[in-house]
Amino acid sequence: MTAKRPLTLRLAAPRGFCAGVDRAIQIVEESLNKWGAPVYVRHEIVHNRHVVERLEALGAIFVEELDQCPDDRPVIFSAHGVPKSVPAEARQRNMIFVDATCPLVSKVHVEAERHHQNAREIVLIGHAGHPEVVGTMGQLPEGTVTLIETVEDVAAFTPANSANLAFLTQTTLSVDDTAGIVAALQARFPGIATPHKEDICYATTNRQEAVKVLAPGAGLVLVIGARTSSNSVRLVEVALRAGAASAQLIASAEDIDWTWFDGVGALGLTAGASAPEDLVQGVINACRERFDVTMETVKTADETVTFKLPRVLAG
The missing domain is CATH 3.40.1010.20 (4-hydroxy-3-methylbut-2-enyl diphosphate reductase, catalytic domain)
Structure with a gap:
């Protein structure tokens, strides 16, 4: 059996979910607990397909506009915020609505x-x-x-x-x-x-700062996140500007092209603010299957921010 090639994996901290994303996901889960399925969500609650699919399996139905929602089921507005016209229409229709805007x-x-x-x-x-x-x-x-x-x-x-x-x-x-x-x-x-x-936001800034520290000297930086996630796309740009030889945005370990690792001795790994930690662990495990991985954590900040749930769910 051939010995595995060594790879240093620099893991960014902070990475992944921020307080606003945590709160938004919790709002969908608590709404399902309170009112039962289905609960409607206007727009993807956060920009991550894995998160959306897990919530769909629990009974959330994602729509683009309010006119796709029935009057008699609760609707949640995504973490990105909505124009004033949206809650105004919901009130006019006497709908139950929960605002998950960060x-x-x-x-x-x-x-x-x-x-x-x-x-x-x-x-x-x-x-x-x-x-x-x-x-x-x-x-x-x-x-x-x-x-x-x-x-x-x-x-x-x-x-x-x-x-x-x-x-x-x-x-x-x-x-x-x-x-x-x-x-x-x-x-x-x-x-x-x-x-x-x-x-x-603090989370965007913190994730970028961690990438700036881990990118110099990295042959490759992988950013886990969706192409529709603005903060994830920015992390790739930040990694390249900070000195990474290459940087790629992936949705999960399944998207990795292992030829990217040719000649790479140091890998940087982070995740956008709407990417769950299990996707990070999936990439680490996939690397361990192929390489003799030495882990390094690059920690640039502690995050202690939390946001309360809306009053309608807090009781």
Whole structure:
């Protein structure tokens, strides 16, 4: 029997589920306990197919729009947040609904309202079409918020009143990418109002910081997450910028192309904020089957944040 080739596996900490994702999944589970199946969920509760399929097996039905839900069953709004029109329609139909919007996304919604009340023109840094961006822009009347995706967009932006501007950011962006856009905004509009606290969430920042530490010298970094997960896609970009020779986004161990490991002595491994830990263990086990693995944990932060469940489920 051939001896297994040695492989150093650098495991990022923190990785995987954040407090907002934990809370959202718990909301679906507790709703099923309280009201029984089926419970409807508008949009994927979090961007991970494995999570969605497990909840479907418990009795959750995922839909894209509220008109796909019957009036007499509870509906849950995803962690990404929804436009104001969605709960308004649910109330009009006398539906039971539970809002699983991450509290850090809700904070951005509150900031948007505050700026609007102060008659400020609002710029949102984010990705067009992302559910969180749709939800945030949908907090205010159409045309009130301008989406900025790139530094080039900043140059092309012409506000109605450059002296009365504010900016917000999608929570799951790359800290480094956002910094460039923020710098461009502040250079063009020195008086622009900034968020009270960093809008990019602690979990996104922490996962990126861990990747920055484990990536240098790694022949390959694997990021477990969905292609629709903004924070997971960003982790791949962060790994490459931080010095990884290669970085790949995978949904699970089944997606690994083992030719990626040719010549790789050090592997970095992390997971996006909506990826469950069992997928991480699946990749570790698959590596152990093929290599003589030495584990190293790269820990850059302790996460102690938790979010309470909505009152309707807390009792």
